[in-house]
Amino acid sequence: MPARKHPLAFLALALAMFFSPATDRRSAADDGQDSASTASGAGWNWLADVRVPNLSWRAPEIVEMLGAMLGGSQMGPGGGWFHAGQSRYDFRWLADRHDLNADGAISREEFQGDLAWFGILDRTQDGLLAPDDLEGSSGSSDAQQMQMVARWFGPMDGNSNGRISKEEWAVVFDRLSDGKGYLSPRDIRKLLLGPGPGVRPAPQPVARQPEPAPAEPENDGGPSVGTLLKGLAQGELGSWQEGPRIDQEAPDFDLPLFEGQGRIGLSQFRGKMPVVLIFGSFT
């Protein structure tokens, strides 16, 4: 891959991906359905309603990752960076359809869908759908909470299969109770607030000491900047591409299923049902 050998090409490619045109649902939609109609001659007022995700000026993720790595980030909880997800839907979309009394919140009575879905949308579990159930806060606070959970879940998950079995839980109990046969509030504090093994906080800025020998990057034994950059260049820690944005066409594909039972592709589901794609690897 040329990107690995030519850093400038690497960055140029990243920028090209950011600005490259892609099929956009808005351009494919009928003009009549767009709120971006100028028929009323209302001047530039229609701009307020136009959602043009392609022109967002957020830096490409690859640039942010590079910046974080070069800035000494350990890319771990609290020390790296992450963004909340993006969605076509926001609270206004819901309110337009369900907030019958226009009071800014949607009650179960107003909600005209499957009530099971109401529960999923009601992140705050207060019986009302409001902006704080959906936008920004849901993504970032959920992710932040899961980071906290990750700090103690990992060490407790003895065989790292993403689940804590009864046996693993018993081991934790024994460790925390330290022979007492019960857990005190302080034991629970140790569980929740003690740093887990393998979790490295972001390195604090340290005044440079004059040293004759070339110093190791100050990273508390975590991955070196070189390792991180190599991981990035090879696509392990992140692609230099951005992937499709909201309301862009999801690229079709045709891949073999691991069970050897044929192949699967996105186009199989076109016109039938939504698809949830989950990208990942074992490590």
Added chain:
Amino acid sequence: MRARYGSQAQFLAVYVREAHPVDGWRLEGNDAVGISIEQPVDFAERLDAAAKCSAHLEIDMPLAVDSIDDRVGHAYSGMPDRLYVIDRDGWVTYKSGRGPFGFSPAEMEQSLVLTLMEQAEQNVVAGQGAIDVEDL
């Protein structure tokens, strides 16, 4: 979560480039539980890694394996982890941040529900359209 949506949505996992191979950013946590994988250099090796992953994590949804040139992984910027919801017309309705910390199943699920709601809305409109035509 997959069980909640049964036949309403298709969940599909795509196996991509190893995030923490032993010849890259090796993780002690992986070593401690015997997960030591070198970055696969050909498709057969990746298939092998996918098989181990599926067994260990008891993945019960279709698991597709990306070609070794990471074509689909790069097209979707899927490394190291990422979630998408794609509506039945092929448009992206939800895109998570990059994993591991931008990866929020709960957040994704909300968008999945909203996607299904929009789809139900379209079905109603289409149904009404069909009735109008028949009335002519």
